[in-house]
Amino acid sequence: xxxxxxxxxxxxxxxxTLALGALHVSTPPDFFLLVVADMARGGAAVPAMLxxxxxxxxxxxxxxxxxxxxxxxxxxxLVGYLLATIGARTVVEKPVAVGSLLAxxxxxxxxxxxxLVWVLTGDFLPPALWPLVARAATTGFLAGLLHAxxxxxxxxxxxxxxxMRLT
Amino acid sequence: MAAPTLAERRPEIFLAVLLSLCFIAxxxxxxxxxxxxxxxxxxxxxxxxxxxxxxxxxxGLLEVGTWTTxxxxxxxxxxxxxxxxERLRAELxxxxxxEKDKGRLLELFGAQPSPPPGTVPAxxxxxxxxxxxxxxxxxxGASDGLQLDxxxxxxxxxxxxxxxxxxxxxxxxxxxxxxAAVGVLLTHAGRGGRAAVAKGDGIGGVSVEYVPTxxxxxxxxxxxxxxxxxxxxxxxxxxxxxxxxxxxTLFWEIHVFAAADPxxxxxxxxxxxxxxxDVTPGASVTERx
Numbered sequence: 001x002x003x004x005x006x007x008x009x010x011x012x013x014x015x016x017t018l019a020l021g022a023l024h025v026s027t028p029p030d031f032f033l034l035v036v037a038d039m040a041r042g043g044a045a046v047p048a049m050l051x052x053x054x055x056x057x058x059x060x061x062x063x064x065x066x067x068x069x070x071x072x073x074x075x076x077x078l079v080g081y082l083l084a085t086i087g088a089r090t091v092v093e094k095p096v097a098v099g100s101l102l103a104x105x106x107x108x109x110x111x112x113x114x115x116l117v118w119v120l121t122g123d124f125l126p127p128a129l130w131p132l133v134a135r136a137a138t139t140g141f142l143a144g145l146l147h148a149x150x151x152x153x154x155x156x157x158x159x160x161x162x163x164m165r166l167t
Numbered sequence: 168m169a170a171p172t173l174a175e176r177r178p179e180i181f182l183a184v185l186l187s188l189c190f191i192a193x194x195x196x197x198x199x200x201x202x203x204x205x206x207x208x209x210x211x212x213x214x215x216x217x218x219x220x221x222x223x224x225x226x227g228l229l230e231v232g233t234w235t236t237x238x239x240x241x242x243x244x245x246x247x248x249x250x251x252x253e254r255l256r257a258e259l260x261x262x263x264x265x266e267k268d269k270g271r272l273l274e275l276f277g278a279q280p281s282p283p284p285g286t287v288p289a290x291x292x293x294x295x296x297x298x299x300x301x302x303x304x305x306x307x308g309a310s311d312g313l314q315l316d317x318x319x320x321x322x323x324x325x326x327x328x329x330x331x332x333x334x335x336x337x338x339x340x341x342x343x344x345x346x347a348a349v350g351v352l353l354t355h356a357g358r359g360g361r362a363a364v365a366k367g368d369g370i371g372g373v374s375v376e377y378v379p380t381x382x383x384x385x386x387x388x389x390x391x392x393x394x395x396x397x398x399x400x401x402x403x404x405x406x407x408x409x410x411x412x413x414x415x416t417l418f419w420e421i422h423v424f425a426a427a428d429p430x431x432x433x434x435x436x437x438x439x440x441x442x443x444x445d446v447t448p449g450a451s452v453t454e455r456x
Contacts, residue, residue, distance in 0.1 A: 070192045
């Protein structure tokens with residue numbers, strides 16, 4: 001089921017990225033990172049890396065067509081591994097912690113991308129600070145929100161409401 | 168429960184493999200100074216032999232096509248060039264002949280700066296031998312001013328005289344003819360000249376008769392015309408003594424190398440015939456006139 005989950009998540013990420021791009025949102029959250037982080041939950045490094053590869057390739061295709069295909073794949077694989085490693089060694093349950101972790105992942109990925117571009121092309125191109133911070137914040141907020149939503153026992157609540165209506 | 172795979176047990180290895188693949192893929196896309204990526208360079212290097220082969224075949228086909236279409240023009244041009252070469256070759260031969268004739272003329276006129284009036288140049292176009300009779304054909308005749316008994320001179324000396332005239336041609340008798348004779352002076356260094364008669368031997372040479380054995384004669388003595396025979400002016404080179412032999416008579420048997428060889432001469436000069444009143448023994452042709 002995991003490949004289907006990854007495919008579904010990546011499809012949603014593509015659609016969301018395109019939608020925010022159409023709305024001229026200057027610093028959209030990293031939706032693809034959310035998919036990788038979802039696969040890294042519980043310390044599963046290999047699924048996280050395997051999800052990072054198509055996620056990064058898709059992001060490359062969407063954000064930098066015609067340029068270096070594989071930049072985001074590299075960084076997403078790396079970030080996926082790091083998230084899985086952290087998840088395997090610590091217990092991250094609170095939405096704030098998850099959000100903070102994902103915000104940090106955005107910063108790590110930006111650093112990795114900068115380093116990679118510098119190594120490959122010789123151009124040192126650090127990202128602008130405030131857009132990076134905004135991206136990390138929105139990504140972390142969204143991740144925390146989704147994590148919190150995933151912890152809500154929606155089925156039990158629905159069952160309880162149904163039983164209350166019946167009684 | 169299935170055993171964990173190597174990737175699950177050692178995710179670092181999997182990470183390294185994936186990152187390496189990504190890095191290699193990225194490296195292949197990086198543009199170099201020439202504007203090409205590493206991948207493009209590798210691809211171009213790999214396909215360059217094929218491209219070279221295709222280019223070579225294409226250029227070969229183009230050359231064949233060009234050769235085919237221009238073959239007719241080349242053949243026409245080749246024919247024209249062959250004709251031109253033939254024409255130029257003939258022109259070259261003609262010019263060489265003219266140059267040779269010019270050299271001979273210069274040599275002749277250098278020796279005789281003022282040829283006698285009425286001297287006509289002619290070509291010796293054929294030599295005919297019939298037994299003891301030796302004649303030659305000239306390409307000038309009566310219409311060119313030649314007269315009977317005209318004296319025929321070559322570059323090196325006397326050749327003979329005109330014995331028959333046509334309008335455009337003339338026949339001359341060579342000194343080697345058995346019936347030809349010329350009065351000569353047999354000269355030797357330190358001695359004066361001794362009159363004698365040179366006659367054709369009928370076999371291509373000249374011999375001297377009537378020189379008594381009491382007269383000293385040696386090989387390489389020189390013979391010049393004496394001008395006493397009424398046919399030839401004096402002072403013309405006739406030949407050089409080749410051999411001297413004593414025979415049973417009172418006279419030497421003398422064989423002579425002729426000064427002029429008709430077989431090596433193509434250009435001759437025909438002087439007007441000697442007038443009987445002008446005969447002066449020993450006078451040269453230029454002095455006489």
